[in-house]
Each structure stands twice: as C-alpha cells, then as structure tokens.
Amino acid sequence: MAGHAGRSAGTATSAPRVSTEPLAVRCVLIGLALAFLFLFLIAPVVMVFSQALGKGVAAYLAAVTDPEAMAALRLTLIVAAIVVPINLIFGLAAAWAITKFRFPGKNLLITLIDLPFAISPVVSGLIFVLLFGARGLAGPWLEAAGWKVIFAVPGIVISTLFVTAPFIARELIPLMQAQGAEEEEAAMILGASGWQTFWRVTLPKIKWGLLYGVILCNARAMGEFGAVSVVSGHIRGITNTLPLHVEILYNEYNFTGAFAVSSLLALLALVTLIAKSLVEWRSNHNPPDRREKR
Amino acid sequence: MSIQVQNVVKRFGSFSALHDVSLEIPEGKLVALLGPSGSGKTTLLRVIAGLEAHDGGTVLFDGRNAAYRHPRDRRVGFVFQHYALFQHSTVFENIAFGLRVRPRAQRPSENEIQRRVQEMLDLVQLGGLADRYPTQLSGGQRQRVALARALAIEPRILLLDEPFGALDAKVREELRRWLRRLHEQMEITTVLVTHDQEEALEVADQVVIMNRGRIEQVGTPEEVYDSPVNPFVYNFLGAVNIFRGRLADGKLQVGGLELDAPEHSGRAEEPAFGCVRPHDLVVSRDGHGMPVLVKNIHVIGPWVRLELRRPDTGEPLEAELPKESYRDLGVSVDEMVFVTPRKFRVFLEGQTG
C-alpha cells in the first residue's frame, strides 16, 4: 500500500509520458542505431582520411597535386559546371509544366523523369556506347563528322546528364505542387507578365528547394562512377574524372594515392552534407518563410 | 463597370461545373454568389476574372466581350480565399506589386508608389504594418492586405472568393460591416462568393443563389429570404418546416390545417407540401391549428426554440419565438400546443431544389 501511495504521489507531479519508452530501452535503441551508423558510415569515412594521411602529409600532398590527379579534378569540375546548369533548366521547366497545368499523361511524364534513378549506372553508360560508339547507331555518322563522343569528354557529360537528370526536378515537383498556383494567379491578375511572375513570385518561393536540388545534383555529377566508367575509356589525363582516377590508382596498388584522391571526394561529400543541412535549416527556420504569426 | 454573364458553360473533364449560367451584375453594386460547396460559385467568379477559361457562352464587361482580354489586362481586383499573399514579400511590397510590374512607360514613380501604398494601407487601417511579413499578421490583417493589394491597381471590378471564410466569427462580423462601408465609399462593382447565408444577406445589394452549377434565384436579400422560388432556396436560406399533404382547389390539407395556395388553384388533386420558417409558426394553447407535442425547449439569448412533434405522423417541427411570447405562453416539455403558419409557401411534390 505504501508503495502504491508513493507511486501515485509521484505521478501526481509528473505523469509518465505514454508515448515513449523507459530510459533503458531508449538508451539501448539509440546505442544500436549509432553502432549501425558507425559501422557503415563513420568508420569508412574516417578510414579514408587515416589511409590517405597514413604515409605522412608530404606523401599526401604529392599524391593530391600529382598532374594526373589535377587533370582529373579539372575534368570533374568541368563536367559538373556543364551538367548542373542544364539539369537546373530542365528541372525548372519540368516542374513548371507538371505543377502549374493540367494535361493528360502527367503521371507517365513523372515516371519518365524518375527513370534514370531506376536504371543501373552501368546500363546508363551502355546505352550511350550503343548510340554513339564506333559500332553504335550514330557512330559512323559521328565519325564522318569528326566528332568523338565515346571515350571522350562529350560522352562523360552526356552520361552524367542522364544519371543526374531527375535530381532537381524531383526536388521541385512536390514543393511546387504543395505551393499551388494561387500566388502566381494573383500576380497575373495584378498585371505581371509571365517572366515577372516567375522571377518575383515563383523563384523566391522555391529558392531553397532549388538550391537543395542543385547540391544533390552536383554531388552526384562529381561522384558518378559506373556510367562514366563505361563511356570514358579511362584515358589518363584526358577522360579521367576523380572517381575513375581513384580506381586506376587502386588497381595499380598505389593505395596512398587512391585514398588521397578519395579524401578529396570525401571532403566534397562533407561539404555537400553541410551545405544541405544549412539549406534545410534555412528553409525550415528562416524568416520570413515560415515565421509563426505572433 | 457592369458585368454580363451569358450562357456560360464550364466543364472539368466529365464534371459540369456551370450549366448555361446567365447573370447581370449592374454597375456599382455588391453582389453575393451564395451556394453550398460544389455549386459552381467559385468557378463562376474565376471565369469572370479570366482565371478559368469557359467552354461556352460569353462574359461581357460594359457590353464588350472580355474573353479576348488576358486577366492581367482586365483590371480586375481579385481576393483569393486563402489570400495568396506573397509570403517572401513585406506587406508594403505585396501592395506595391501591381504597380511595380507595369510596363516602364505606365509605371508610377517610386514616390508615387510610396504614396499610393500608404493610401491603401490607411484605407484598410494597417498603417503601421508596412514592414511586416504576411506570416506575422493575424487572419483578419492578411485579409485586409489582400484587399489593399487588389485595390491598389484601381480595379474596375472587385472579386472576392470566400473573403471571410477562414476567420473566426467575431472578426468576420467586423470585417463584413467594414467591407460594406468600404464598398459604399468606393462604389466599385463587387462580386463576392460565400457559403454563409447570413453574410450574403447582410452585405449584398443582390444575392445570387447557386446550386449544382445553376442559378436558382436572383434578388435582393429581402426578396430571396421572404419569397424563395423553390424548396432549395427555402432550405438554404434558413431552417424550414415541411408540411406534407394533398392539394385541391388551391388549398393544401395538412393534418387539420388548411393552407391557401391560390397560385395552384385549378389543378387536380395532387400531393404537395408547405414550407414554413420556424419564426413564422404561431404557437398557441387555444385549440386552433395543428396539435403538436413539445419535446424540448432551448433558450438562445433573446429567442426560444421549441422542438415539436406531430402526434399523427411523428414528424419533427421547429418553432422560434421571442422570450416574452414564450413566457406568456407558459409551456413545458411534453405538453400539447397548437401551431398555425403565419406565412408559408406551397410547392408541388417533385418540385424539389
């Protein structure tokens, strides 16, 4: 009885929360989740940096500033600089068409946009080899015109375009669907032209979602391996992107070099994550977007 | 500016939102489109604004076909149901938007814009809130910003879609009166959509009652309330008691009552029903009229509502009377009283809304 009384006295001040677990259970679950993430996420990243710096800073710097690594870095940046703006325009156009208008076949179009996500990167590369390769459908014609697509930079750009096409569109479509078209209609009725409506009303509403999509698109464009591997031909200093260069170094048992170049890409990934978190934080907590009414 | 809607048809896929709708809106009047949800009232408003392309018929502004004019050239002020304020812009920039987007040649100077926006802010009594963002405003304030934004372009007609729909009761009532005063001040032809009959009756010069894509009745608030043309309008504009009976020689026979229906005289005997508003039902204890049982009594402020039941058919009825009359009557639950309609209208069975 005394215990019972003591217990009810305790609950009178703070009733046990019905929608959570005892502390011990919570700790075990948190521990399990963190252990899983440590094994599969944190350990590998730490490994990259420890291996890269394993033979000292001098060896690391030498590997990173190696002319072939620099050439690969340059190509990776060029590819991203071409691919991201094109897919940005595509994402905006697709999201505008899909979210602001009614037309038949819309769901099919959305599925089509998603398609590159579902296709194996190797198959994505293969389709362009079949199209533009020496023995491909358009191959002879390209050869006659003196253009080289496969085993050259254009092939890398095109296959990266393919692989990263859905990123920005996927980010914008649900966002713009949720926002509806009322503000745009209001702008039109107030006399704004189409471009004025887009620049002054739509773009400010979607800027964070757009930036988010750009960050993801850029990360994939710089990191794509499978598709680019198929079309590049691994020509050193010419068609080698950073991820491909990692493979070459690894296959040559130059582990320090491989991990040094990997560390550059891992840094890129960390910057991406930080930028992504910042954008999420800005779009969730930033005035004036969602400031609560007083 | 006057608006004429002639035989407008609008379909969404296989759903017909407007069937052959025709309506005259005279210059300078405040007209309410009233109807339940799905009645087509918002669609009609959007067709007038040019936000929705119609599938047939014409919309004339001052006798000229508006169809060829893009919404941005119609000089229509439109207030959206959820205001559609630009969330990323301040109140000031929201109101200035319509002036800033004009082609350079017609765009007012920065000073002129400042002056006009200030004028609008004063008009809607939001003088000090120019630098706020929409999310920092209350519902009633947002609604007034939306109105100021629409008025800033000096529209020739003002269209409001459920302007008070998202506000709580007290604010609604205040804004309603304020809108009425504003309309009298500005004299812009105004069309407002609402599903709230009280709102329509209080604010509008003319009420248009819509149902399932058709117009049921057009008239002043008094006309539509006092003389509904069909049972739908009766029902929609307030509570109503239905007395079913047989019509013969221009008289409806209902459980001992005889209701005169001269408009139906000369017809063969057929089933019909009378519609009576609760406050048009006279309750007495003198033995005249239809005997009914009192089932429940609710006192609502100055009014008393009696829930009644016909002992012969078991049908429920409702009567409303002022508290004084209720005191004089001195009834209590389960007592028998007698009712007679003071005012009613008889419709033939099958002539439903």
Add this chain to the structure above:
Amino acid sequence: MGARPKRILPGFGLSLGFTLLYLSLLVLIPLSGLVLKTMTLSWDQFLDTVTAPRVLAAYRLSFLAAAAAATINAVFGLLVAWVLVRYPFPGRALVDGLVDLPFALPTAVGGLALTAVYAGNGWMGRFLEAHGLKVVFTPLGIIAALTFIGLPFVVRTVQPVLQELSSEVEEAAATLGATRWQTLIRITLPGVAPAVLTGFALAFARALGEYGSVIFIAGNMPMQTEITPLLIMSKLEQFDYAGATAIAVVMLAASFLLLLTINLIQWRSQRHQTTP
C-alpha cells in the same frame, strides 16, 4: 471564342516542350537504341546469353545480395528513423545530417573505404576474421557495400511519416487502454509500414544496379562474387556489345518492374491517406 487562351499562366508550351524534347533526346531515344540493339540478336542467341550459367549466377548473387542489404536497411533504417524522430540525444542533428552521406559520397570512395575497413588487416576485418568471418571478396562484402549505399532510403522515407504520425494518436490508444507494446504493434507500425516498404523497394532497386561501391570489395570472381552490372562491364571490355546489351535488357526490365512496384505502393498509401 476561338482566340480565347485555354490556360491562364504562361509558359505551358515552352516548359512542356522543352521537358519532352530533353527527355526524348536524353532518355527515350538512347533507351530505344538499347532495344534496337537487342533486336539484332536472334531469340535463341538472346536466351543463350541471358541464361548462361555465369550470368545466372550473377543474377542470383545480385538479387540475393540486394535483398539482404535492403532487408538490413529496412530493419536498421526504421530503427535509425525512430531514434532520430522520437528520442532527443546529444548530437542528434549531426547524426541526422550524416545519414545522407551515402548520397553525397561518390560510390567508388564508399566501396574503397569499406574494403579497407573490412579487409583482413582493417579495423573491423581483423576482428571479424579472428572469429572466422571473412567479409572482403565474399558475398558478405557485397552485402556490406549495398547496405552502405541503400542506407538513407529507408531512413528518409520513414522519417517524415513518423514525424507526421502524431503522438496524439498513440496517446489516444493509451487512453483506450492499450499497452505501449500494443500501441506500437497495432497503431504505429501499420502507420509506417508503407513507408518502410517504399524505402525497402528503393534501396533494393538501387542495390540491384549498383556498381561503383561493389567492385572493390567483391573480388569479382566469376560464379562467386561477380554481380550483374560487372558482367555487363566485362562483356563490354571484350567488345561483346550484343551480350552486354542482352543482359542490360534483363536488368532494365527488372528496373521497370521495381519502379512500377514503388509507384504502386506510393499510390496505394496516398489513397489510404486521402480517403479518411
């Protein structure tokens, strides 16, 4: 009536036109090229290629490893999402941000790093091999790599659903006399099940086609640790375009099927949500 604009907002023709043109040039035409190339094979040739023992072994491996990895991710992804949504703990925001690492880290780097961690001389590998468990160059290694790249899918699909699933519903269940366990089994889990299933399907689809992260850790021995995308790659290196294409068509069909399944799951759960 004729000149009346059908749509009020501008840019319909321009935006849809550009979208269709771009998708046609980049996706539809190249994909139909793949199908055309397959047509050059006779049916028997096609069948021989896609059912060769080495190819069948690769399908089996790809399918089983992807399924195993997706299952691990479904269980642990749900756990991670649960912990992130429900339990405040120091560093939660950091962990939450890290979950997307496999999306941000180039797959080749991920694969390379996992190889180093689980190799015989790596941090984990040393420990595991002491207990007789070899990971690198075995199917276990492939599962590890596929678990890595599929990790964010389940977490990111379940997280928002769990957030939406208000504790009010669980509180209601509790006031009706349900124990915590009953509430979880009868209310919470059914609520997140469609999201877990979607995440599983997404992780599975991604794992099936994955290449970059697997090749380092797999060892790529024919019949044993050779995944299907790698087989396409080696056929290409031998200039056997027809063979590569045939296998690619089989993979493409599997991708389509999965995409369809995912859309079906999402469509069904959306319909459930909108009809109260």
